[in-house]
Amino acid sequence: MADQVPLSMTVNGRTRRGMGEPRLTLADFLREQALCTGVHLGCEHGVCGSCTVLMDGEAVRSCLLFAVQAEGADITTVEGLAPDDETLHPVQEAFRDCHGLQCGFCTPGFVVSVAAFLEANPDPSDDEIRHGIAGNLCRCTGYQGIVAATRQAAAVLKGEGQ
Amino acid sequence: MSNTAAAARYVGQSVKRLEDPRLVTGHGRYVDDIVLPGMLHAAFGRSDLARATITRLDTSAAEALEGVHAVYTGADLNSHNDSLRASLHPPESPAPPANMLADGDVRFVGDPYVMVVADSRYIAEDALDLVEVEFEPLDPVVDYETAAESDDLVHPELGSNLAHDLPVPNPAQEEAFADAAHIITETWHQHRQTNVPMETRGIVASWQPHAGVMEVWASTQSPHEMQLVGARVLGIGEHKIVVHFGDVGGGFGQKMFLGREDMAVLVAAKLLASPVKWIEDRRENLLASNHARIEQMTVTMAVDEDGNFLAADLDQLEDDGAYPLGGPATPGAMATMLYPGPYRMGPVSWRARTVYTNTCGRGAYRGPWQMESVAREQMIDRVAREIGMDPLELRRQNVLKPDDLPYQVSTGLFFETTISPEQTLEQAAEMIGYDDFRAEQAKAREEGRYLGLGMALYIEPTSMGMGPLGTESAMLRVEVDGHVNVFMGTGSHGQSLETTIAQLVADELGVRPEDVTLHQGHGSGYGFGTGGSRSAVIAGSAARAAASGVRDKVVAIAAHLMEASADDLEVADGVISVKGTPAASMTMAQVAATAYQNSDALPPDTEAGLEHTARYKAPPSTHSNACHICTCELDPGTGKVTLLRYVVSEDCGVLINPMVVDGQIAGGVVQGIGGVLYEHCVYDESGNPLASTFLDYLVPTAAEVPDLECGHVVVPSDTPGGHKGTGEGGAIGAPPAVFNAVADALAPFGVYPNRQPLDPNAVLSLIASASDS
Numbered sequence: 001m002a003d004q005v006p007l008s009m010t011v012n013g014r015t016r017r018g019m020g021e022p023r024l025t026l027a028d029f030l031r032e033q034a035l036c037t038g039v040h041l042g043c044e045h046g047v048c049g050s051c052t053v054l055m056d057g058e059a060v061r062s063c064l065l066f067a068v069q070a071e072g073a074d075i076t077t078v079e080g081l082a083p084d085d086e087t088l089h090p091v092q093e094a095f096r097d098c099h100g101l102q103c104g105f106c107t108p109g110f111v112v113s114v115a116a117f118l119e120a121n122p123d124p125s126d127d128e129i130r131h132g133i134a135g136n137l138c139r140c141t142g143y144q145g146i147v148a149a150t151r152q153a154a155a156v157l158k159g160e161g162q
Numbered sequence: 163m164s165n166t167a168a169a170a171r172y173v174g175q176s177v178k179r180l181e182d183p184r185l186v187t188g189h190g191r192y193v194d195d196i197v198l199p200g201m202l203h204a205a206f207g208r209s210d211l212a213r214a215t216i217t218r219l220d221t222s223a224a225e226a227l228e229g230v231h232a233v234y235t236g237a238d239l240n241s242h243n244d245s246l247r248a249s250l251h252p253p254e255s256p257a258p259p260a261n262m263l264a265d266g267d268v269r270f271v272g273d274p275y276v277m278v279v280a281d282s283r284y285i286a287e288d289a290l291d292l293v294e295v296e297f298e299p300l301d302p303v304v305d306y307e308t309a310a311e312s313d314d315l316v317h318p319e320l321g322s323n324l325a326h327d328l329p330v331p332n333p334a335q336e337e338a339f340a341d342a343a344h345i346i347t348e349t350w351h352q353h354r355q356t357n358v359p360m361e362t363r364g365i366v367a368s369w370q371p372h373a374g375v376m377e378v379w380a381s382t383q384s385p386h387e388m389q390l391v392g393a394r395v396l397g398i399g400e401h402k403i404v405v406h407f408g409d410v411g412g413g414f415g416q417k418m419f420l421g422r423e424d425m426a427v428l429v430a431a432k433l434l435a436s437p438v439k440w441i442e443d444r445r446e447n448l449l450a451s452n453h454a455r456i457e458q459m460t461v462t463m464a465v466d467e468d469g470n471f472l473a474a475d476l477d478q479l480e481d482d483g484a485y486p487l488g489g490p491a492t493p494g495a496m497a498t499m500l501y502p503g504p505y506r507m508g509p510v511s512w513r514a515r516t517v518y519t520n521t522c523g524r525g526a527y528r529g530p531w532q533m534e535s536v537a538r539e540q541m542i543d544r545v546a547r548e549i550g551m552d553p554l555e556l557r558r559q560n561v562l563k564p565d566d567l568p569y570q571v572s573t574g575l576f577f578e579t580t581i582s583p584e585q586t587l588e589q590a591a592e593m594i595g596y597d598d599f600r601a602e603q604a605k606a607r608e609e610g611r612y613l614g615l616g617m618a619l620y621i622e623p624t625s626m627g628m629g630p631l632g633t634e635s636a637m638l639r640v641e642v643d644g645h646v647n648v649f650m651g652t653g654s655h656g657q658s659l660e661t662t663i664a665q666l667v668a669d670e671l672g673v674r675p676e677d678v679t680l681h682q683g684h685g686s687g688y689g690f691g692t693g694g695s696r697s698a699v700i701a702g703s704a705a706r707a708a709a710s711g712v713r714d715k716v717v718a719i720a721a722h723l724m725e726a727s728a729d730d731l732e733v734a735d736g737v738i739s740v741k742g743t744p745a746a747s748m749t750m751a752q753v754a755a756t757a758y759q760n761s762d763a764l765p766p767d768t769e770a771g772l773e774h775t776a777r778y779k780a781p782p783s784t785h786s787n788a789c790h791i792c793t794c795e796l797d798p799g800t801g802k803v804t805l806l807r808y809v810v811s812e813d814c815g816v817l818i819n820p821m822v823v824d825g826q827i828a829g830g831v832v833q834g835i836g837g838v839l840y841e842h843c844v845y846d847e848s849g850n851p852l853a854s855t856f857l858d859y860l861v862p863t864a865a866e867v868p869d870l871e872c873g874h875v876v877v878p879s880d881t882p883g884g885h886k887g888t889g890e891g892g893a894i895g896a897p898p899a900v901f902n903a904v905a906d907a908l909a910p911f912g913v914y915p916n917r918q919p920l921d922p923n924a925v926l927s928l929i930a931s932a933s934d935s
Contacts (some may be wrong), residue, residue, distance in 0.1 A: 023284070037195040038188015040411075042360045043444040047856035050360060078188035092186040096178055099821045102829060103656030104185030105361040105411025111186060134863040137856065139360050139412050140656045142828030142892075143864040 009073050011036060012080030020067050026060075027051045029067035030077060038078040038108040042137065049136030050109040052116075053077045059116035078108035081115060090156040091115045091149070100149035102140035110136050114150050118157055126151070171734065172665040173883070176821035177675055179661045181409075190409035193364040193381045194441045201366070202231055204427055204440040205286035207276035207293050208450060209268035212302035212520040212849025213314070216266055216275060216295065224289040229281040232434060233289065234426070236265025236275060242429045245394040248419050249387055249630045249690075251489030256325075258317050258485050258518070262426040268297070269316055269484040270520050271851050272450030277426050279438055302520035302849040306456060306481035309517040316484055316518035325482050325490045325516040330498070332572070334509035338473030342464035346548050350537045351917035352455040352897070354481075354843040355836075357527050358861055359655075361411020362442035363451055365424050367431035374398060376428065379406045383417040383653040384691025385683040391420045392428050407683025410655035414833070414893075415526030416452055417655065418693045419488030445854050452525025453843050456481035459497065459537040464508070469551050471560045476501055476512040478533065484518060487525030492516060496531035499573045503538050504583030504621045504787060505560040509572045520849050526693070528830060528893040529622070539618040539898035543905060544914065553902070554587075554596055557619060561587055575783075577621065578880065582813045583787045585875045587619050589811035590789035593873050599793060607910055612798060613806070614909070616902025617791040618895045624887025625699035627780030634701040635687035638667065638708035639773035640716070642758050644736060644751030646671065646678045648708065651689020652701045653682055656829075657889060658822045659697055663705050665818055666883065670709035671716070672733025673750060687777065695786070695887025698818060703778035703882045711774030719753050722765035784879050786886035788812035790831070790895035792868075796907040798929055801922030803839055803904055805866075810895065811873040814888035815881075823888055824872045830892020831870055836862040837893075838900040842919050 004019040011034045018033035027044075030036040030053065039062055042050035046064040053062045054076040081089040091114050094100065101107040110133065117124070117132045124132060129150045130143075138146060184190055221233040239262050246260040247253060264275040276293050280286035303309050303316050309323040316323055339345060366379040376396060382388045385405040393400040410417065423440060431438040442451065457480040464472040478494040494514030502510055546553040561584045562569055562577065569577040594615070603613040627633075637649040648667060652659055664678035671678075689701065713733060720738040721728040724746060732741050739747035754772050756763050761770035792808040810827055817823050840860040844852040853859040878884025897918070904920045911932040915924070 021284070031194075032197075036188065037192075038190075040192070040361070041194070041441075042362075043856050045444065045855050045857075048360065048444075078186075082187050088183065088186060095186050096182040099176075099179070099825045101182065101185055102658065102825060103360065103412040104181065104190050104409060105192065105359075107185055108188045130864045134865040137360065137861050137863065139358050139414070139833070139861065140829045141825055142830075142832030142870060143867055144828040144870050145825060147864060147869075 005068060007067050007071060009070050009075055011075045012077060022066060022068050024067045025063055026065040026067045026070050027062035030062060030075065036077040036079050040105055040108055042106060047137065048106065049113060050106050052109040052112045052136065054112060054116060059113055078111050081111065089115065091153040094149035094153040094156065098145045098149035098152055100141060100145035106136060106138045110138065110146060114153060118154050122154065122158055124154060170669050172668045172675055173816065173818050175819065177661055177665055177819055179658050180664060180676065181658065181660045185409065192361055192409050192411055193366060193379050196366045196379045198366065198368055198437040201437040201439055202279045202281065202434065203283040203286050204277055204279050204430060204438055205283060205290055206274040206423060207290045209264065209271055209273040209275060211268060211297050211299050212271050212304065213300040214268050214297035215300060216268065217298050218294065218296040219276070220294040221276065223292040223294065224278060227285065227289045227292060229285040230278060230289045232279045232430065233293070234263065234277045234430060236261055236263035239263050239277070239426055239429055240265055246425055247394065248488040249390055256320055257489055259319055262422045262429065270522055271849060272446065272522055273484065274423060277430065279430055279434060304519060304521065304845055304847060304849045306517050306519050307479065309519050310515065316520055323518045325518055326492050327515045328492065328495050329513040330511060332509050332511035335473045335475055335511040338508055339464045342472050343467040344465040344549055345462060346465065346545050347460065347462040348541060348544055348916055349458055349460040350540050351458045352533060352536060353918050354453050354456045355527065355841045356448060356451065356453050356843055357414040357416040359412030359414060359416060362444060362447040363417065363421060364441040365427050366437060366439045367428050368437035369432045369435050371435050375402050375404060376432065377404045377406065379408065380424070381410050381417055383410065383413045383655055383693050385653055386651050386688050387418065387691060388420060395425045395428055396432060405683045407653060410653065413655045414528045415530060415693055416487070418526055418691065421451065421487060422485065444856065448843070448854055448859055449851050450522055452487035453483060453522045454524055454527035454530070455837065456524065457494065457533050459533055461537050461541045463541060463545060465545055465549060469549055469556050469559055471505055471507050473508040474501060474510045476510065478512065478514040480516045481519050481521065481524060482516045483521045483523035485523040487523050490516065493531040497533040499575065500531060500534035500623065501538050502571050502573060503535060504562050504619050506562060506566065507572070521845060528833060529890040532894040532897065535618060535620040535894050536898045540901055543902045553617065554591055557587060561619065577785055580877050580879050581621055581785050581787050582875045582877045583619055583621060586787055586789040586811040586813055589873045589875055590617065590791045590809050593809040593811065593871060594791045594793065594807060612796040612907045612910065613793060614796060614903040614905070614907025615791065615793045616899045616906055617789065618898040618902065619789045620894055621785050621787045622695065622891050622894055623783040624695035624786050625780050625784045626694060626696065627782050631690045631694065631696065633777050633779045634689035634704045635775060635777040636704040636708035637687060637775045638712055640712055640750060640754045642754055644749060644754045646673055647681060648678060648705055649681045649686040650701055650705065651686045651691065652697050653691040655692060657692055657697055657826070658819065659692065659701070662698065662818045662822060663702065666702050666705050667709045670706050671713050673736045677736055687775065695889040695891070698885040699784050699881050699887055700778055700780045702818070702885060704776055706882055707776035707778055708774050711776060712772055715772060716750065716753050718765055719757060719768065720748055723756065723763065724748060781881070784881055784886050786812070786814045786888055786891060788891050788895050790899035792899050792903050794903040794907055796904065796925065801925035803920060803925065805835065805868045808868050809871045809873065811875060812888065812891060813875040813877055813886070815879040815886040816876060816884035817874065818885060826889050827872055827892040828870045830890060831896040832862055832867050833893045834896020835867060835900055838897050838918050838920055840919065840921065
């Protein structure tokens with residue numbers, strides 16, 4: 001076992017400090033030390049996207065990063081998107097409205113990915129949506145509700161309403 | 163049912179899911195989110211060989227690693243179980259040896275032979291690297307087509323690789339064959355696929371010494387199966403197992419049964435008197451959870467000169483792998499029995515065989531016997547081609563029509579009058595614009611483009627009311643503040659039961675869905691759980707009956723307190739009021755408070771409290787039906803198949819929540835698309851699995867699937883709510899529809915596939931075989 005090293009990063013606006021071996025993944029740090037259990041591990045080899053978080057504003061796979069690589073970074077997980085306890089982020093609201101989830105396991109990764117995708121491409125075509133979210137796997141919905149939710153969220157975020 | 167039942171207010175509405183606020187914000191509670199004080203972590207060492215004798219196994223270095231609490235081998239663990247039997251598996255029926263860990267030899271790649279329990283998963287996996295093991299390789303049985311004849315035995319204890327052989331001859335079939343105009347034969351192959359829930363399997367077990375209680379948090383579809391099998395494994399009373407049910411990240415059949423690893427964790431937790439967590443990783447899930455659909459059916463159909471089906475003969479062979487999850491089952495017998503489907507098929511004879519091989523065990527996967535629809539619908543397209551009929555016309559000619567119902571199938575099935583195969587066939591044909599597409603296809607072919615259309619029509623026996631599957635219970639309690647708690651034996655893992663059960667209860671009791679909370683797992687009465695398209699009919703009927711029982715009491719109490727006649731009262735959204743006089747009303751909370759805290763004010767002879775328990779026994783089967791039609795374009799240069807449109811017309815009876823129904827169908831359809839075009843658990847000749855990551859096992863992404871169009875035919879079933887099961891259907895209809903579409907696109911080449919997957923390589927090979935001939 002390698003020596004533990006101190007870790008510190010901003011997670012959803014709060015500073016989180018911890019200790020871990022250099023091999024500790026960012027996903028495990030977020031789940032176990034920053035208490036963000038919304039970060040889900042579906043494959044641990046970077047394909048399914050369930051563990052997607054924002055690192056300094058960019059969507060990353062937290063299973064493919066070591067926690068030490070995020071030292072000092074600003075991390076946003078799915079728990080950090082909603083403005084308060086009673087209000088959902090427009091992407092979250094859209095997933096609920098459009099039945100964009102069933103078992104909900106892939107959902108945090110999708111929600112974060114879609115939020116980042118719409119930030120980069122606020123007015124996507126359907127084809128761009130389908131390819132834009134193709135880095136995340138869902139086994140329940142057949143993607144119908146997820147595509148519809150992405151469409152709705154894009155409209156809401158642009159200020160067009162639902 | 164109450165004769166004053168409220169009118170449907172919520173059933174039939176796409177009520178937004180009660181589950182979602184926590185799930186979209188990352189506040190679900192899946193098994194890996196459970197952290198207990200002192201919790202240890204398990205990891206399994208698994209065989210890299212398909213069949214081998216273990217000649218040396220030394221765990222001392224692993225045991226010596228700091229942070230390791232135990233290293234178990236088969237010799238350590240296997241004697242600790244009383245029985246590993248799944249509840250659906252008859253005790254007297256032969257089965258592979260009941261071991262949690264391989265002992266002495268390994269029987270497939272992925273077979274667990276050692277288990278490490280350590281302070282962390284990281285340390286547990288480090289320790290696995292320190293386990294010293296040597297194997298003497300043996301010739302594996304990999305090819306299931308020749309397994310029955312092999313001298314190499316997967317399980318020497320059983321004396322044969324043949325697990326089941328059920329021949330069911332039918333002399334009437336032979337007579338019908340004698341003077342048929344056409345006798346057409348084909349062998350249809352499906353290929354090895356796996357369920358792939360996005361959350362892998364997992365369990366946390368915590369033993370309480372002296373109390374003798376095992377607390378379990380599990381990713382399961384069936385909390386009661388976890389409880390019953392856990393009790394058998396540990397040799398303790400069922401009441402000593404407490405199963406906590408949280409969010410479950412999909413299952414599709416895989417989590418209906420306990421795996422050998424689940425059982426090993428239970429035993430380890432007891433031996434160590436420490437909480438133990440095991441979370442399967444994706445490689446383990448792809449290699450060693452369960453596989454499915456490794457089967458073939460040789461179909462011979464007799465058809466008269468006008469295209470009427472006369473009879474069929476079926477020979478089904480299926481691979482059970484080494485350790486089938488849930489025990490060796492006989493899905494082939496169901497597949498053959500169901501083969502006639504929604505048609506007048508005439509007499510059928512069949513044989514169904516299952517064999518063991520040195521591969522990952524077979525398990526239930528959404529529509530476990532959908533080979534019936536795969537073989538039949540692909541066969542009908544073949545028949546159409548051979549006799550020169552349009553496939554839609556051939557189906558129209560033979561489909562069961564309303565006048566045919568009820569219908570006794572020669573294989574023993576009985577179809578009630580509430581099925582609607584002809585209606586769904588016509589609705590789907592209209593939705594796709596059948597004639598227009600054929601014109602477009604003809605024009606495209608002239609331009610050198612290859613379009614195809616495939617359809618599949620099926621009847622699914624859902625909500626089967628037999629054996630351990632036959633019933634579900636609901637314990638319903640209106641609490642002091644008027645909120646409704648329902649305790650049920652279900653295991654919702656994406657099916658939205660927290661919402662749909664709440665909708666049913668809301669209508670029956672006269673409250674709002676958000677006034678109802680579903681509790682699953684500990685505290686509920688026995689039920690088989692969620693799977694087999696059974697929750698809407700069986701669990702739903704139980705919930706409805708429980709709510710009805712409470713509603714009668716609510717009305718009686720309110721009538722007494724308001725000095726009104728019960729017949730004059732109505733209950734809606736938690737308010738009991740006098741019809742036509744809304745000002746004269748009281749709330750559910752007021753009635754409940756009286757029932758519990760002021761029981762002297764209740765009507766004479768009324769028992770205090772506001773609760774009711776009901777158990778519903780389902781009929782043998784409630785049949786749903788659907789028709790899938792899709793179109794595709796095939797690129798002959800690359801072999802790539804692009805789906806253009808996909809329509810489903812289905813009849814699941816009364817829809818509780820249309821959004822949820824459409825979601826279930828879409829999910830199943832895309833699994834079927836993936837199965838035919840992309841997904842394949844490949845083994846090489848030595849039994850090495852080649853698809854061990856998501857880079858090799860290709861689950862469809864959003865970029866591969868078309869928009870799905872759903873139509874609904876609603877013929878209520880005879881069950882209390884008029885519902886029919888619908889969870890599996892998408893995965894039943896999609897494979898043959900997609901397959902038939904690709905075959906149709908290939909028709910100009912004069913080649914006809916009979917096996918999947920139809921990936922680019924397969925398509926190019928077929929086209930090449932055409933130019934060779």
